[in-house]
Amino acid sequence: MTQINKNYLNLKESYLFFDIxxxxxxxxxxxxxxxxxxxxIGDVSLPLCPAxxxxxxxxxxxxxxxxxxxxxxxxxxxxxxxxPIMEYYQTFGVFxxxxxxxxxxxxxxxxxxxxxxFSKENTVLIPDPVYPVYVDTNxxxxxxxxxxxxxxxxxxxxMPQENIQGDIIYLCSPNNPTGAAYSxxxxxxxxxxxxxxxxxxxxxAAYEAFISDDSPHSIYEIEDAKQCAIExxxxxxxxxxxxxxCGYTIVPMALHFxxxxxxxxxxxxxxxxxxxxxxVVQRAAKAVFSAEGxxxxxxxxxYYKRNAKLMADTMERLNIWYTGGKNxxxxxxxxxxxxxxxxxLDYLLEKIQVVGTPGEGFGKNGAGYFxxxxxxxxxxxxxAMERFYNLFQLNELPDLTK
Amino acid sequence: MTQINKNYLNLKESYLFFDIxxxxxxxxxxxxxxxxxxxxIGDVSLPLCPAxxxxxxxxxxxxxxxxxxxxxxxxxxxxxxxxPIMEYYQTFGVFxxxxxxxxxxxxxxxxxxxxxxFSKENTVLIPDPVYPVYVDTNxxxxxxxxxxxxxxxxxxxxMPQENIQGDIIYLCSPNNPTGAAYSxxxxxxxxxxxxxxxxxxxxxAAYEAFISDDSPHSIYEIEDAKQCAIExxxxxxxxxxxxxxCGYTIVPMALHFxxxxxxxxxxxxxxxxxxxxxxVVQRAAKAVFSAEGxxxxxxxxxYYKRNAKLMADTMERLNIWYTGGKNxxxxxxxxxxxxxxxxxLDYLLEKIQVVGTPGEGFGKNGAGYFxxxxxxxxxxxxxAMERFYNLFQLNELPDLTK
Numbered sequence: 001m002t003q004i005n006k007n008y009l010n011l012k013e014s015y016l017f018f019d020i021x022x023x024x025x026x027x028x029x030x031x032x033x034x035x036x037x038x039x040x041i042g043d044v045s046l047p048l049c050p051a052x053x054x055x056x057x058x059x060x061x062x063x064x065x066x067x068x069x070x071x072x073x074x075x076x077x078x079x080x081x082x083x084p085i086m087e088y089y090q091t092f093g094v095f096x097x098x099x100x101x102x103x104x105x106x107x108x109x110x111x112x113x114x115x116x117x118f119s120k121e122n123t124v125l126i127p128d129p130v131y132p133v134y135v136d137t138n139x140x141x142x143x144x145x146x147x148x149x150x151x152x153x154x155x156x157x158x159m160p161q162e163n164i165q166g167d168i169i170y171l172c173s174p175n176n177p178t179g180a181a182y183s184x185x186x187x188x189x190x191x192x193x194x195x196x197x198x199x200x201x202x203x204x205a206a207y208e209a210f211i212s213d214d215s216p217h218s219i220y221e222i223e224d225a226k227q228c229a230i231e232x233x234x235x236x237x238x239x240x241x242x243x244x245x246c247g248y249t250i251v252p253m254a255l256h257f258x259x260x261x262x263x264x265x266x267x268x269x270x271x272x273x274x275x276x277x278x279x280v281v282q283r284a285a286k287a288v289f290s291a292e293g294x295x296x297x298x299x300x301x302x303y304y305k306r307n308a309k310l311m312a313d314t315m316e317r318l319n320i321w322y323t324g325g326k327n328x329x330x331x332x333x334x335x336x337x338x339x340x341x342x343x344x345l346d347y348l349l350e351k352i353q354v355v356g357t358p359g360e361g362f363g364k365n366g367a368g369y370f371x372x373x374x375x376x377x378x379x380x381x382x383x384a385m386e387r388f389y390n391l392f393q394l395n396e397l398p399d400l401t402k
Numbered sequence: 403m404t405q406i407n408k409n410y411l412n413l414k415e416s417y418l419f420f421d422i423x424x425x426x427x428x429x430x431x432x433x434x435x436x437x438x439x440x441x442x443i444g445d446v447s448l449p450l451c452p453a454x455x456x457x458x459x460x461x462x463x464x465x466x467x468x469x470x471x472x473x474x475x476x477x478x479x480x481x482x483x484x485x486p487i488m489e490y491y492q493t494f495g496v497f498x499x500x501x502x503x504x505x506x507x508x509x510x511x512x513x514x515x516x517x518x519x520f521s522k523e524n525t526v527l528i529p530d531p532v533y534p535v536y537v538d539t540n541x542x543x544x545x546x547x548x549x550x551x552x553x554x555x556x557x558x559x560x561m562p563q564e565n566i567q568g569d570i571i572y573l574c575s576p577n578n579p580t581g582a583a584y585s586x587x588x589x590x591x592x593x594x595x596x597x598x599x600x601x602x603x604x605x606x607a608a609y610e611a612f613i614s615d616d617s618p619h620s621i622y623e624i625e626d627a628k629q630c631a632i633e634x635x636x637x638x639x640x641x642x643x644x645x646x647x648c649g650y651t652i653v654p655m656a657l658h659f660x661x662x663x664x665x666x667x668x669x670x671x672x673x674x675x676x677x678x679x680x681x682v683v684q685r686a687a688k689a690v691f692s693a694e695g696x697x698x699x700x701x702x703x704x705y706y707k708r709n710a711k712l713m714a715d716t717m718e719r720l721n722i723w724y725t726g727g728k729n730x731x732x733x734x735x736x737x738x739x740x741x742x743x744x745x746x747l748d749y750l751l752e753k754i755q756v757v758g759t760p761g762e763g764f765g766k767n768g769a770g771y772f773x774x775x776x777x778x779x780x781x782x783x784x785x786a787m788e789r790f791y792n793l794f795q796l797n798e799l800p801d802l803t804k
Contacts, residue, residue: 001569001599001600001601001659002520002524002569002570002600002601002602002659003520003521003523003524003569003659003660004519004520004521004659004660004662004664004667005518005519005520005521005667006521008519008662008667008670008671009662011670043473043474044473045468045471045473046468046471047465047466047467047468047470047471048465048466048471049466050466052466053462053463053465053466056462056465056682057459057462057463060455060458060459060462060682061455061459063449063450063455063458063645063646064449064450064451064452064454064455065449066447066448066449068449069447069448069449069450069642069645070645071445071446071447071642071644071645072445072644072645073645105507105677105680106677108675108676108677109675109676109677112674112675112676113515113675116407116542117406117407117410118404118405118406118407119405119406119407119408121405122404122405133674133675136674137674137675140518140671140674167403167404167405168404197403198403198404199403199404200404240471240473242473242474242677243465243471243472243473243474243475243678243680243681244465244680244681244682245677245678245679245680257403257404257405257406258405258406260406260410260411262406265406265407265410268410268413269410269542272514272535272538272539272542273510273511273514273515273535273539274510274511274514275507275508275510275511275644275647276645276647277647278507278645278646278647278680278683279645279646280458280462280646280682280683281680281682281683
């Protein structure tokens, strides 16, 4: 008799965005005509840039002719994309071998699938709050999870503690949902900690393109990190590829556990359970690294960063505690008047028709916090922040009974 | 200390196509100028059809404009693709709910990832010879594997045996590598067997588009199969999508084990570890189902089937035992003169410069057999079969010392 993976029964049903959508829909139904500004979802709004579109069209045309048609490609991705990725890493002083680069259909897939390579007996350290996928993928595997507490005291940047040890450590910097970014010194502490305990760091760098200061873009900017870290990157936010699906995962040759090459294991996993990313999508990603592609995608990122700064500035003026907004499209605020995350969602919807994401949806340490995203239009962001400022500038205690 | 998944150490290094390529390269180096005809690899050669190209171009253009840009899509795929898939199933009398259809980036990914849902304690039944991925993905999980013997006696179509029981049963029909296809009566035996033992059938229908007789296109043509089977389909061979990456997996609502809905588990797995297939690729797949798309892709399949028939006819004339060629792009032959698979590879390379795939690469029951694929050009197939016929028509015992 076929037995299911019983760990799946331990998953919490996650209805975060579903519940938010339901509340928004109810409000819309009761208040038709009111303009709702959505700043909750982490999806881009600007289209793919012209350089990417042009390259994709060429690639599609090639697929229609026998002489230029591409069938099965190498599972780890084409050289024409891996080489520019390597060059991109060189711009922040990191030198990779081509075989260390694996083209993915996005960080989410590889973050889940990398766990195939590691025993269920490993303990994992996961920040709280954080992108929920890290927790769920480990519950599915039945691993023991220890949460790294992120809070206002540590600016939502948890640091190593000797009494909290884990075999697999998740770090996301710049962070989703908080927008906080580790400094080089802080990441060095984590790398040293992992090296001394023979642990693995899974470093999610999906938002590295938003960095504005000298926070590291890659864990490999830290000395010896190649011996303890796998890095996950994505074109989703960097180039608007949320619906196009492409990213890259770096598995260094120097990374070994129990004398086994992790690069070798990942290659084996991918050549067995994956057939590579679509040719036209890899060509699209390649265009991101052309001079025009870089110019255009950076312009889009500046567009979002302008929104993020607008939100951060608004919180500053209102003296509301926040992180993010500087190295990230997210701003993470302490809900005013000690409102709970969900009270705050309802309050904003009711009073000013602005939607964000309750911090509690990212973990229990997110309770009392709230996330805004910078992916709306500039005009909508201005309007949302004006409404927000007007609502809170008087700093009156809201009557939550109304 | 981080522990790896030790099951990976049990994997055999697979160098099948690497070894073949090496021998071919050596021959080429020693005999420059000789025309080698490659009939080994299972990759398509005809380009994407015009209807698909046109739709992809439109989709790419949409991605370049804010009003029509697509960001994150539903992980299980867009309705615009799931609906035509459901209509396609209706043409062979199978009625599905939209939520039973999951768009994939190809059968290979889903065949590997579906195992996430099932305990490592399950025993799996896998035919031998067969597509090597079924074996490797289960070795990675540490499951016990029992091989179903496929041979000339059962026409490489193993049937249920009461003394051989397994929780997860792999069936691939039409088969890779043998090209053999189960009849409806035979599949009914398997479905009844699975139902009576509360087992799961994983049905790989990647080659269903090549069926020429009344062999079932879908396991669900068998009554009650929805209660025991998951079906994996692909656009790779159906529409030449080997480099474009799209398929679909059917997980029926009626499928439960231990009172748990497998459809529910798969949705959870995919929403957690996957972010959906690229929008432009789903649009490309949608075009396959348009009237023009059907006409054009069927024309390409007829092109390959003509090659397959040519190969099958050649074996008939030479009185060489074979299966396939009728419902499949593969022809699977008993090597003449009791040559081993690898001796035969070398012999063909040496004598007539035709490359195929040694059957042994697909499992130990493939020893002494050989696979040819129909994906070359018609002209090359004719030439290869002429060379083959001339070599074997005299039926002389080859001097393998030469």
